[in-house]
Amino acid sequence: MTVMAQHAVQMSVEEFEEIARLIERQSDTVRLEFINGRIGFKGVTDGDHSEIIRWLQQRCMRVRPDLWLYAGGELGLLVEAYRKGRAKPDAVLAPEKTFAGQGDWADPARVLMTVEVTSYDWDTDRRDRKEKPAAYAAAGIPLYLLIDRDHGTVTVHSDPAADGYGYLQVADFGKKVVLPDPVGIELDTEELKNYVR
Numbered sequence: 001m002t003v004m005a006q007h008a009v010q011m012s013v014e015e016f017e018e019i020a021r022l023i024e025r026q027s028d029t030v031r032l033e034f035i036n037g038r039i040g041f042k043g044v045t046d047g048d049h050s051e052i053i054r055w056l057q058q059r060c061m062r063v064r065p066d067l068w069l070y071a072g073g074e075l076g077l078l079v080e081a082y083r084k085g086r087a088k089p090d091a092v093l094a095p096e097k098t099f100a101g102q103g104d105w106a107d108p109a110r111v112l113m114t115v116e117v118t119s120y121d122w123d124t125d126r127r128d129r130k131e132k133p134a135a136y137a138a139a140g141i142p143l144y145l146l147i148d149r150d151h152g153t154v155t156v157h158s159d160p161a162a163d164g165y166g167y168l169q170v171a172d173f174g175k176k177v178v179l180p181d182p183v184g185i186e187l188d189t190e191e192l193k194n195y196v197r
Contacts, residue, residue, distance in 0.1 A: 091115035
């Protein structure tokens, strides 16, 4: 994987989608993304990662039962108008049935929030802290929630524009953080302290 990640590969979105389908049919350990013109690898999550998504799903359902947190990194989103990017967020908050009939790579028009939980791998900084927020903002997704296990922080990105999110709110694990409209949920992040190495 490292060799491929270090070399620039020029390919069309259609070629990427075909490669992604083939690899993902054969492997339960890796998912592919196409962001900023490059193929990225998204490894399988660990137990703590899954518990963080469960924690968030419970809180969203309590406050906003009209929405669903689609989890598991299986849902692909069309991002980046310029490079025709393809991303697989760890979770996506949207109204129920948003993705019915959309296929492998869905239109993010009704997505209210994407979520990434950092993994303990070599490209987390580039992928989760730089490229994904830029791609999600360019796609017009109102909020990007980064649960950063390396730093012990939760970062809420809001106010999307073509060049990135205009506002960031950062809170240490254990503090409260507000997911602004259109989500409108306050999170007490104390429990997240249990899911870091």
